[in-house]
Amino acid sequence: xxxxxxxxxxxxxxxxxxxxxxxxxxxxxxxxxxxxxxxxxxxxxxxxxxxxxxxxxxxxxxxxxxxxxxxxxxxxxxxxxxxxxxxxxxxxxxxxxxxxxxxxxxxxxxxxxxxxxxxxxxxxxxxxxxxxxxxxxxxxxxxxxxxxxxxxxxxxxxxxxxxxxxxxxxxxxxxxxxxxxxxxxxxxxxxxxxxxxxxxxxxxxxxxxxxxxxxxxxxxxxxxxxxxxxxxxxxx
Numbered sequence: 246x247x248x249x250x251x252x253x254x255x256x257x258x259x260x261x262x263x264x265x266x267x268x269x270x271x272x273x274x275x276x277x278x279x280x281x282x283x284x285x286x287x288x289x290x291x292x293x294x295x296x297x298x299x300x301x302x303x304x305x306x307x308x309x310x311x312x313x314x315x316x317x318x319x320x321x322x323x324x325x326x327x328x329x330x331x332x333x334x335x336x337x338x339x340x341x342x343x344x345x346x347x348x349x350x351x352x353x354x355x356x357x358x359x360x361x362x363x364x365x366x367x368x369x370x371x372x373x374x375x376x377x378x379x380x381x382x383x384x385x386x387x388x389x390x391x392x393x394x395x396x397x398x399x400x401x402x403x404x405x406x407x408x409x410x411x412x413x414x415x416x417x418x419x420x421x422x423x424x425x426x427x428x429x430x431x432x433x434x435x436x437x438x439x440x441x442x443x444x445x446x447x448x449x450x451x452x453x454x455x456x457x458x459x460x461x462x463x464x465x466x467x468x469x470x471x472x473x474x475x476x477x478x479x480x481x
Contacts, residue, residue, distance in 0.1 A: 249287040254295055265295070272315040273298045275478075290477055297467070297474040304460065304467035305332045313471070322480060329471070333464060339457055342419045347450055370395075373406050377418050384414070391431045392417045394438075413437065423453040 251262040266285075268274050274294040277285040294314065301310035309328060316325035374381045387393045388404075393413055395404040406414075413434045420430045433449055475481065 247289055249289075249292060251285055251287065254287055254292055257292070258295065258299055268295065268298065271311060272318050273311055274314070275318055290474075293470075293474040293477045297470040300463070300467040300470040304463035305329075310467075317471075317475070317480060320480075322475075329468070336457065336461060336464065339419065339422060342415055343450065343453060343457065368405055370404050370406070373411065373414060376411070377414060379418070387414070387417055387427070390427045392427065392434050409438070419453065420449055423449070423456060425449065 251265045254260075254265050255262045265274075269277060269285075274291050277287050277291065280286060298310055298314045301313050304310070305313070305328075309332065313325045313328050316322070316328070370381045370384050374384050384393065388395065393406075393410055395406050395410050397403065398405050416434055416437065417430050420433065421427075425433075429449075
């Protein structure tokens with residue numbers, strides 16, 4: 246069996262040896278055996294674990310990647326795979342939303358986004374928040390910066406969201422997940438509402454499509470690395 250030092254694992258990925266020790270401490274790679282003098286002894290199993298963890302970080306982020314590896318090492322493989330599934334499901338939803346918004350680019354007026362009996366537009370802030378899996382506070386924040394401009398019921402004063410508001414909210418949600426600041430999103434959404442220029446919108450959608458592609462490829466790589474690690478360890 247090939248033995249490795251912390252420096253060997255660190256060097257492959259441009260990490261510090263302290264980072265490798267921290268990953269062991271946090272359960273992202275399995276515990277190392279120790280020499281009589283207390284030095285850590287790593288193996289190819291640890292190297293495979295580290296490759297899997299770092300690939301998961303690139304695909305899902307540090308927090309999610311750590312959750313997945315910690316669950317694997319805690320004999321909770323089902324939980325780990327559920328987290329992986331959630332990431333893929335979110336990517337699929339993002340692609341579907343992007344496709345829907347892209348199709349709407351050619352029909353920028355509010356009238357083009359027509360609700361149907363099968364898919365009625367939410368009327369209340371709570372309904373819209375549930376549809377997008379957001380909090381009502383987030384919806385109110387978007388309204389405060391001009392991303393959403395819902396009408397008010399003259400009798401009750403409550404916000405009333407139309408199909409056009411749903412379109413604007415879905416576009417905002419997509420761009421927010423893409424890392425765009427609220428002021429940029431407000432500008433893009435206003436262009437959609439006013440049927441003005443679409444340069445900013447097209448550029449944002451093209452950029453986000455590239456990001457989704459990169460994330461999808463990272464997820465493929467991470468799945469392969471994790472599967473390879475599970476085979477090496479016999480975890481199933």
